[in-house]
Amino acid sequence: MVAKxxxxxxxxxxxxxxxxxxxxxxRTGWAVSAxxxxxxxxxxxxxxxxxxxxxxxxxxxxxxFSPNVSLGLGGFSLGRAEDSLGGVDTEIxxxxxxxxxxxxxxxxxxxxxxGRFGAATYFVxxxxxxxxxxxxxxxxxxxxGFGIDFGRKEKMAFRIEGRYxxxxxxxxxxxxxxxxxxxx
Numbered sequence: 250m251v252a253k254x255x256x257x258x259x260x261x262x263x264x265x266x267x268x269x270x271x272x273x274x275x276r277t278g279w280a281v282s283a284x285x286x287x288x289x290x291x292x293x294x295x296x297x298x299x300x301x302x303x304x305x306x307x308x309x310x311x312x313x314f315s316p317n318v319s320l321g322l323g324g325f326s327l328g329r330a331e332d333s334l335g336g337v338d339t340e341i342x343x344x345x346x347x348x349x350x351x352x353x354x355x356x357x358x359x360x361x362x363x364g365r366f367g368a369a370t371y372f373v374x375x376x377x378x379x380x381x382x383x384x385x386x387x388x389x390x391x392x393x394g395f396g397i398d399f400g401r402k403e404k405m406a407f408r409i410e411g412r413y414x415x416x417x418x419x420x421x422x423x424x425x426x427x428x429x430x431x432x433x
Contacts, residue, residue, distance in 0.1 A: 276316045276355075276432055283308040284408060284428025288327040290341050293419035299341060301330025305424045307412075311351070313432070319351045325369075325412075327422045337377065343422055345371030347392050360399045361406070367392040369414055371422075390416040398430050406430045 288305030292298070309323025327343040349367025356362055369390040396410030408430050414422040 277313045278433055279310065279312055280319070280321075280430055280432040281308075281310050282323075282408060282428060282430040284410060284426030286424060286426040286428075288330070288425075289423045290327050290330040290343055291419075291421045292341065297335045299330075299332045299339060301332040301341065303328030303330040305426070307424065307426055307428070309347075309349075311349075313353075316355055317353050319353065321349055321351070323347050323349065325424065327414075327424065340376045342374040342376075343371050345369050345390075349392060349394075359401050359406075360397065361401070362397055363395065365392070365394040365396070365412070367394075371414070371416065373420075388416055388418075388420070390414045390420075390422075404432045406432075 284307050286305060288303045289300070290303065291300045305325065305327045307323060307325040309321050311319045311321025311323075313319040324346050325344065329340050329342040331338065331340050333339065347367045347369040349365050351363045351365045353361050353363040369392045371388055371390055373388070392412060392414050394410060394412035396408060398406040398408050400407045406429065408426070408428045410424075410426045410428070412424040412426070414424075416422070
């Protein structure tokens, strides 16, 4: 239910962003970005709960159709988190791919705010544990996020971004990234 409301919010922001006159210089074309930062992995299996912090990364390529709209493909890792699951010390590693769209609001020539909505496929490695047939082919998640690009000089900008992944079945992940965006 929350994902549906957020999707409607993203669509509304997209419509509003495209209605505003562009304040920044024309920024269209291919772009790449990368970031590193803190992550959190949560899983619940019946009464047992796993909640571990780790170090995550992300890298992506996107195409900006206008200064306000882009679509992209990227890879991410939530790292390897440790916690106790069912009384056993457990490590969970999550990595995957995402297809996303961004609604971008240029605030000035050097600052852009954005929201993102995407679909992700992620793979889970649990130690100790076994890898099931489902884990080999991945699971699906909804990705929601927001961020700011700032300090853009010509093509390079610094980026701070937050992402939330809802994998259903009581599986969630979060990333707080600091990185860059380079527009070709």
